[in-house]
Amino acid sequence: MLKAREIFEKLSEWPHRGCGSEDEMEAREALIAELTGEYGVDITDEGFKCPRSYLPFFWMIAIGQAAVVLLSPWAPAFMLAAGILFFLSHLLYFDWRVSPLIWWGARTVTANVSASKGAGNRLVILMAHLDSAPSSYAYRPEQVRHFKLSVYMGTFIVGLGALIPAMGTQDVTLPNWAGWIVAVLLLGQAVVASIDFWRFGYTPGANDNLTGVAAATEVASRLWKTMPPDTEVRLVVTSGEEAGMLGAQHYWRQHRDELKQRETHVLNFDTVGYGNLSYVTQSGGFTPVYYDGPLARAAAAVTKIDKRYGHVTAAKHHVGDFDSVWFARDGISSLTVAAYDDEGLMPHIHTQEDKAYHVDMAIVEDAVRFGEAVIRTLPKR
Structure with a gap:
C-alpha cells in the first residue's frame, strides 16, 4: 500500500x-x-x-483595461464593449467561476x-x-490578512475600465491626466502581483x-x-x-x-x-x-x-x-x-x-x- x-x-x-x-x-x-x-x-x-500561472491573465486584464481607458475619448462605444468584457472576466475569475479569457495564453x-x-x-x-x-506578494504574512480587501480594491480599479468609456458615451469626458492615473493603477496592480515571481520564481x-x-x-x-x-x-x-x-x-x-x-x-x-x-x-x-x-x-x-x-x-x-x-x-x-x-x-x-x-x-x-x-x-x- x-x-x-x-x-x-x-x-x-x-x-x-x-x-x-x-x-x-x-x-x-x-x-x-x-x-x-x-x-x-x-x-x-x-x-x-x-x-503557466494566473499572471498572464492578470497582465491581459491590466494592459487591456489601460488601453480601454486611454483610448475611450476616441472610440467610447467600442471601448465600452471591451471594458465590460475585461471587467466581467476579472469579476468571474475572482468569484471562482468560468471566465471567458482565462485560457488565453x-x-x-x-x-x-x-x-x-x-x-x-x-x-x-x-x-x-x-x-x-x-x-506572491499578496500572500506575504503582512499582506495575506488583507487579501479580500485587496481583491475588492483591485476589482474597483478594473471596473473603472468600463465606467470611464461608459461616461464617454454620455459625452462626459475626463481630463487626460485622470485616464493616465487609472492606467498606472491598473498596470501597477499587475506589477505588484508579479514582483515576487520575478524575484523568486x-x-x-x-x-x-x-x-x-x-x-x-x-x-x-x-x-x-x-x-x-x-x-x-x-x-x-x-x-x-x-x-x-x-x-x-x-x-x-x-x-x-x-x-x-x-x-x-x-x-x-x-x-x-x-x-x-x-x-x-x-x-x-x-x-x-x-x-x-x-x-x-x-x-x-x-x-x-x-x-x-x-x-x-x-x-x-x-x-x-x-x-x-x-x-x-x-x-x-x-x-x-x-x-x-x-x-x-x-x-x-x-x-x-x-x-x-x-x-x-x-x-x-x-x-x-x-x-x-x-x-x-x-x-x-
Whole structure:
C-alpha cells in the first residue's frame, strides 16, 4: 500500500513545480511510477494546454483595461464593449467561476493524472493538485490578512475600465491626466502581483500541495486494497490549479457527462500539512460556495461518531478557492479537506517558505485516516 509519507518524501525531490515546468513533469512521472505498482489500477495521463500561472491573465486584464481607458475619448462605444468584457472576466475569475479569457495564453503542455480501480454506479474521486504556485506578494504574512480587501480594491480599479468609456458615451469626458492615473493603477496592480515571481520564481510547494497529493494517494491506495462495494475509486492529480483551478476545470468539462450520470463524490485534499485539520463547508469570492452535500454530511457524522476525529472542524475558506469549486457549483457532491492555523490562515503558502520542514506529517496522516473514514461512511443513495 502506498504511504503518504513516502510519496511526500519522493516528490519533494522536485520543488518549484510550476504548471508545465520540468520539475512538475518529472514529479508527475515519479508519481505514475509509484502508482504502477498498485494491483489492478488503470493509469491514464490526460494532457492539455494551460497558462503557466494566473499572471498572464492578470497582465491581459491590466494592459487591456489601460488601453480601454486611454483610448475611450476616441472610440467610447467600442471601448465600452471591451471594458465590460475585461471587467466581467476579472469579476468571474475572482468569484471562482468560468471566465471567458482565462485560457488565453494556454500554450504550456501539462497533464492530469488519473488512476482508477473498480466498477459500479458510484464513483469516488480523490483529488489533489501537483503544481506549485508563483511566489506572491499578496500572500506575504503582512499582506495575506488583507487579501479580500485587496481583491475588492483591485476589482474597483478594473471596473473603472468600463465606467470611464461608459461616461464617454454620455459625452462626459475626463481630463487626460485622470485616464493616465487609472492606467498606472491598473498596470501597477499587475506589477505588484508579479514582483515576487520575478524575484523568486515558483514556490517549493511542500504544504501547497505535496501534502494534498500524498494524502489523496494514500487514501486511494487504502480504498483500492479493500474496495467499497459497487464503487469505482479514482485518484485524480491535477495540474494548473495555480493558474485558476484550470486542470480541475478541464477535467470537469471533459468528464462532466459521466460525472452527472453516476453517483459521484469528489474529495479534494489541499494544504493539509500545517495547523488544524478541517473540512471546508464554505468558500467562494464575491458569492459563496456551500459544501452541504453527502460528503459534507458524512464528514460531519464522522467527527461526531468517532472520537478519533472529534478535533476535525468545519471551516470557511477566505483566501482563493479549491479544485472542488467546479464540481460544487455543478451540484456534484464534493468537499475539500484542508488545515488552518488558529487565525484561519494557511501560513507560508505561495511564498518561498512553503518548504518541507514546515510540514507536520502527523497532520497529513490524520487527513488520510479522516478522508478514508468519510468515504467509507458515505450512505448508499
